[in-house]
Amino acid sequence: MTIFVIGGTGFIGTRVIPLLVARGESVVCMDINPHTANFSAHGDKVKVVRGDVTQFDDVINQMQASGADRVMNLSYNLGQELPPHIATKLNIVGMDNCFEAARILKIKHTVYASSLAVNGQQKHFGDRPVTEDDLHRGENQYAMHKSFNEWQAKDYVAKYGMTLTGIRPANVTGPDKVRGSVDHVNIVTRPARGEAIEFPFADAMRCPIHVDDIAEVFVRVIMADKPKHQIYSSGGAVVSLGEIADIVRSYLPDAKIIFGKQTGGKESSGNYLIDNSRLVSEFGVQYRPYRERVLQIINAVRAEQGLPAIKG
Ligand SMILES: NC(=O)c1ccc[n+]([C@@H]2O[C@H](COP(=O)([O-])OP(=O)(O)OC[C@H]3O[C@@H](n4cnc5c(N)ncnc54)[C@H](O)[C@@H]3O)[C@@H](O)[C@H]2O)c1
Missing domain, CATH: 3.40.50.720 (NAD(P)-binding Rossmann-like Domain)
Structure with a gap:
């Protein structure tokens, strides 16, 4: 076909x-x-x-x-x-x-x-x-x-x-995403490149897949x-930028991720609670754990830079 x-x-x-x-x-x-x-x-x-x-x-x-x-x-x-x-x-x-x-x-x-x-x-x-x-x-x-x-x-x-x-x-998240929403990407890829990154609110919510x-x-x-x-x-993983930062730091303890404020971003967040039961029940989809995907993105950046992969 x-x-x-x-x-x-x-x-x-x-x-x-x-x-x-x-x-x-x-x-x-x-x-x-x-x-x-x-x-x-x-x-x-x-x-x-x-x-x-x-x-x-x-x-x-x-x-x-x-x-x-x-x-x-x-x-x-x-x-x-x-x-x-x-x-x-x-x-x-x-x-x-x-x-x-x-x-x-x-x-x-x-x-x-x-x-x-x-x-x-x-x-x-x-x-x-x-x-x-x-x-x-x-x-x-x-x-x-x-x-x-x-x-x-x-x-x-x-x-x-x-x-x-x-x-x-x-x-949608991945190491080479450059168009559309990218804060949930940059919060992983920039620290993986050794760069500092700053966001206004730690409690801003996202739903990465x-x-x-x-x-x-x-x-x-x-x-x-x-x-x-x-x-x-x-649907996807329900997570705040602050929680993504914690995941990134668990792999890259020196990651420089700075938040202007801890709260104030949740109320202006786009839709992040999503019922995907239709897709799951009809197509049997199951996503890899988000933590694992963060590590995959970090390691993709490290591979580009000739650095060894971090073990999960
Ligand atoms: N990436 C995300 O986070 C996300 C989230 C929700 C929905 N979507 C949707 O998924 C779809 C694919 O997204 P993506 O991230 O792969 O986008 P992308 O921008 O990476 O890919 C779009 C492709 O369309 C091509 N294109 C642009 N104009 C064209 C034209 N005039 N004729 C033919 N091709 C043209 C581009 O060259 C590109 O290869 C889009 O409809 C997007 O709105 C993406």
Whole structure:
């Protein structure tokens, strides 16, 4: 089987594609930056083509040429820095191009990335886990675009009976994450490089999930013929920046992580209590302990620097 992955040379895609190949699938990856990843170890099981998701002709022509019967869209702008017109082209028109091409080509299953950002701040929900059925409370450009993507996927499903599944990753973390939320990354990678780092609040809450874990989620979901639901939240580890600092210091006792204040960040934290029981019960996912993932990130940085790995 062939899977057409749009935006596959990025942070998550470079973990998803090898997992698909390991399961015996072939991949055609379309990305506007085709050379930022190297899949040569996978021989002819992975083909990378250059294409722009904002151009419908690129999307439908490459999707058709791939002969794929499953599609995954990971292309997006992570952040708020793009002007509205450009962000809309990539996030809204790009996603629609993917859905519409999948409709025309009768793609069996299309999976796209949404985000926990649709939920907005945790304070809107009190101290309870947010489910996929809760009302969206996200307010920024990224959150609004993801909310619209989810609404539009529902519209395609209702009108054409397509199988379109959205995954809402939490705060995806890994040594090479540079776009989107990165404080939960830098708090590990900077001390691992011997650099000091400062944050305003120790009690700011996050919900990190390691990129290897979210890649496995995307793979399990895309391989399903007809998931029971249209949206799945990944969930992750519920942890404050102060607690991450303690984990980092347990491996790197000299880590210089400074907080301006111990409290005051929790109430303005994004959604961090997330009910992922849908995903767990249907797909049997289980994440590695977060502590272990922190060490994995530290050791990835140390390997880059030619330093020996720290033992867990
Ligand atoms: N990383 C996270 O923490 C996180 C959390 C929640 C949701 N997500 C979602 O997961 C998806 C993948 O995230 P990521 O971290 O891998 O992002 P990324 O920025 O690393 O990867 C996105 C890829 O899209 C490609 N791309 C950009 N514009 C394109 C265009 N016009 N045409 C074709 N390709 C284009 C980029 O070259 C890149 O390879 C995104 O939809 C993101 O919103 C990520």
